[in-house]
Amino acid sequence: MVLEVRNLSKSFGGLKVIDDLSFSVARGERLALIGPNGAGKTTVFNLITGVYAPDAGSISLEGRDISALPSRFRIRRGLARTFQNIRLMAHLTVLENVMIAQYARAPGIASLLQPLGFGRGNRWRGEARAALAAAGLERYADQPARGLPYGVQKRIELVRALAAAPRVLLLDEPAAGLNPTESEALHLALDAIARRGVTLVVVEHDMQFVGRLCERVVVLNFGSKIAECRVAEIQADRRVREAYLGADELAA
Amino acid sequence: MSGYLESVLVLLCINTVLAYGAFLPMVAGQLNLGVAAFVAIGAYSGGYLSQTYNLPPVLAALAALLVAGLIGWLVAFPILRTRGIYLALATFALNQVVQGAILNLNVVGGASGYPVPAHIGFPVVAAFSLAVVVAIVALFHTRFGISVTAVSDDEGVADLMGLSVRGLQTAAFAMGAALAGLGGALYAHHFNYIEAQNYGVLFSIYVVLYVLLGGTQTVYGPLLGAAVFTLLPELLRGSAAWRYVIFACLIIAIMSLRPQGVLLRKSWFSR
Amino acid sequence: MLEQQIVNGVMVGSVYALIAVAFTLAIGVLNFLNFSLPGLFMVAGMLTWYLLRAHIAWPIAAVLAIGSGALLGLVVERFTYRLMARSAHFVPLVTSMAVLILLENLVLIAWGSDQQRVPLPFADVSWHLGPTVIAVPQMIGLACALAAVACLDQVLKRTRVGRGIRTIAEDPQTAALLGVPIGRVVPIVFIVGGLFSALGGFLFALNYQQASPFMGEEIALKGISAMVVGGMGNVWGAIVGGLLIGVVETFSITWFGARAVDIAVYGLLLAILFVRPTGILGGVVRQQRM
Numbered sequence: 001m002v003l004e005v006r007n008l009s010k011s012f013g014g015l016k017v018i019d020d021l022s023f024s025v026a027r028g029e030r031l032a033l034i035g036p037n038g039a040g041k042t043t044v045f046n047l048i049t050g051v052y053a054p055d056a057g058s059i060s061l062e063g064r065d066i067s068a069l070p071s072r073f074r075i076r077r078g079l080a081r082t083f084q085n086i087r088l089m090a091h092l093t094v095l096e097n098v099m100i101a102q103y104a105r106a107p108g109i110a111s112l113l114q115p116l117g118f119g120r121g122n123r124w125r126g127e128a129r130a131a132l133a134a135a136g137l138e139r140y141a142d143q144p145a146r147g148l149p150y151g152v153q154k155r156i157e158l159v160r161a162l163a164a165a166p167r168v169l170l171l172d173e174p175a176a177g178l179n180p181t182e183s184e185a186l187h188l189a190l191d192a193i194a195r196r197g198v199t200l201v202v203v204e205h206d207m208q209f210v211g212r213l214c215e216r217v218v219v220l221n222f223g224s225k226i227a228e229c230r231v232a233e234i235q236a237d238r239r240v241r242e243a244y245l246g247a248d249e250l251a252a
Numbered sequence: 253m254s255g256y257l258e259s260v261l262v263l264l265c266i267n268t269v270l271a272y273g274a275f276l277p278m279v280a281g282q283l284n285l286g287v288a289a290f291v292a293i294g295a296y297s298g299g300y301l302s303q304t305y306n307l308p309p310v311l312a313a314l315a316a317l318l319v320a321g322l323i324g325w326l327v328a329f330p331i332l333r334t335r336g337i338y339l340a341l342a343t344f345a346l347n348q349v350v351q352g353a354i355l356n357l358n359v360v361g362g363a364s365g366y367p368v369p370a371h372i373g374f375p376v377v378a379a380f381s382l383a384v385v386v387a388i389v390a391l392f393h394t395r396f397g398i399s400v401t402a403v404s405d406d407e408g409v410a411d412l413m414g415l416s417v418r419g420l421q422t423a424a425f426a427m428g429a430a431l432a433g434l435g436g437a438l439y440a441h442h443f444n445y446i447e448a449q450n451y452g453v454l455f456s457i458y459v460v461l462y463v464l465l466g467g468t469q470t471v472y473g474p475l476l477g478a479a480v481f482t483l484l485p486e487l488l489r490g491s492a493a494w495r496y497v498i499f500a501c502l503i504i505a506i507m508s509l510r511p512q513g514v515l516l517r518k519s520w521f522s523r
Numbered sequence: 524m525l526e527q528q529i530v531n532g533v534m535v536g537s538v539y540a541l542i543a544v545a546f547t548l549a550i551g552v553l554n555f556l557n558f559s560l561p562g563l564f565m566v567a568g569m570l571t572w573y574l575l576r577a578h579i580a581w582p583i584a585a586v587l588a589i590g591s592g593a594l595l596g597l598v599v600e601r602f603t604y605r606l607m608a609r610s611a612h613f614v615p616l617v618t619s620m621a622v623l624i625l626l627e628n629l630v631l632i633a634w635g636s637d638q639q640r641v642p643l644p645f646a647d648v649s650w651h652l653g654p655t656v657i658a659v660p661q662m663i664g665l666a667c668a669l670a671a672v673a674c675l676d677q678v679l680k681r682t683r684v685g686r687g688i689r690t691i692a693e694d695p696q697t698a699a700l701l702g703v704p705i706g707r708v709v710p711i712v713f714i715v716g717g718l719f720s721a722l723g724g725f726l727f728a729l730n731y732q733q734a735s736p737f738m739g740e741e742i743a744l745k746g747i748s749a750m751v752v753g754g755m756g757n758v759w760g761a762i763v764g765g766l767l768i769g770v771v772e773t774f775s776i777t778w779f780g781a782r783a784v785d786i787a788v789y790g791l792l793l794a795i796l797f798v799r800p801t802g803i804l805g806g807v808v809r810q811q812r813m
Binding site for chain 3: 353362496507
């Protein structure tokens, strides 16, 4: 198990947002995390990446407990993520945004102060540029990240997350707001990434997208797990349909 | 070279060093309205060391850089727990406290000013400021520049991307303090007389304003700002008050039309 | 002795409180630390001196001096804040600093750098409560300050404009959606701030019979400290903060000497910022969200 979440709980001001949640992800697996709005999916990501500290429970990455580890060390251990609302650095170019995540692979003062114009330093720039080219984004490399089209920014976020060479990648609604063409391109990209051995955990509303990409699904509602099964079985599961459609609708 | 021209050039060099002292925290997103406090700390500690321990003035200036940097580093711990406007206010309260403390220190003259006999001539001042400019340009050709900009733009995501947010913020603050201290020590040893009354919040405001004039988006922005601020009165031949009026109008105009400052950039490493 | 100091502290504190109210309104509603306000304080004070010296009747001088604050406040809004409200958060702050520098230097050019003595337009009467002396003009000043704040408080709570202001303070975007005429309400905030600052300048000039181009600089920091100590965005907090700063200042002058004042006052400010940034009465400032 590359990522394990055990008995995770979190409350905000008396409101229990995550309630005794447990699930695991195997290496190389593609897991989807679904549930209606407000189920707590982004909160789970925030807990796993260390934005919030859990009230109870634990999180393990590759067998080591990271529940108390500060966020910046989690990405250095191979855990990267993208964001539901795009969070690129407004005052950096696209290339610089991607390069930021490279630091996780070589943290430390020497790396921070290494001149980037020549020699080994130049390698980082070249690598970032190549990554953008592989994603078809090289023409945006030297433009400020802010102001670019939404679909482009989403792809840049993905390139950025990958620049940290993660072993586990958390994707928060990667297909949201994309048109069918972009969605298809995203599917291909994520499929290729997963086949390289990266474990994917995807929060998504687009069930078709989930159906094509992922193998297994964990369903959340009101902060707790209500179902966990293979993708194909989801539609048949009564609890899931109840969660999405409401118990009354089903009874009718 | 005439004495007058030399004074102007020395001021330009010193203002450049001060500009970079304010620039570093600003790139990291910190509005340091206490810059003057560190200038004062550098000026007074440098002057004290060269007088009392007969340290060669150049060494005294370097020691002043270290002292200011150390105090900046220590002060950073409580101060960097605040953010945004609270941070600006904390730095300016700090400025007043430091200024008040120095005014009470009779060993360095208190309110009557402090003469500093040891002299640093123009060539050495110029050398120091050139070294500072080169060092900063080099620094911003490393990951440091993009890292502090990232921290300034979005602390939370910078943290998640693996950057040490606190470390970078503290480094920017302390290094800025160190440079401000160096500038102060150079001033003290060239003009040979310093007065605590000069290092109030208005001094900090001037430095911050001319840095913003040149812009914090490029490494050369502070240099431009310092140049405009220092050379403007010389070109305008007017009273000191008119110089500040023009300067203020310039700031207002630039901030309304081009808030990023005069020099814009696309990337910390162009090409 | 102690009572006298408290009285003196409260008197000077009431002036700080007025500036603090102006600051706190701008911070609370617009998230804007308006450094031009002390400039308006200074202009009003200098105008008071100028007009009284020219033997203008004091009620007229009062209207002109205090009115200047409203006018300048509007000018600042129109020619600076309005143009840059969308820029980085520090741009309006920095520009307001430039306005302060501009005003100070213009006044320096017009009237020189000397501190001016303001003639008192009426007899200097004092009450004597036992050993304590209370100057009546200062008492009236304190009463004015409290009345002005009480007025403001009522306006904020009961009038439509006041509700508009409070809505903007909560969330400007929601306010716009709810139909609050932001383009008309925001200038009102600047005008009110200007009025309070100018009132402070007028009262200060009258009560201490002095005015100088540097009085803005000097009051700025105390006004800001008073605002923070009382709670940013909290109008009554500004009063509490102002009076407290005034008292602390008076005490430290008496016991530690004039030079220790800065350390005492700004030490207090630092302490509050580290320990209880929301201030004594609890402030309401918009923070950035994750």
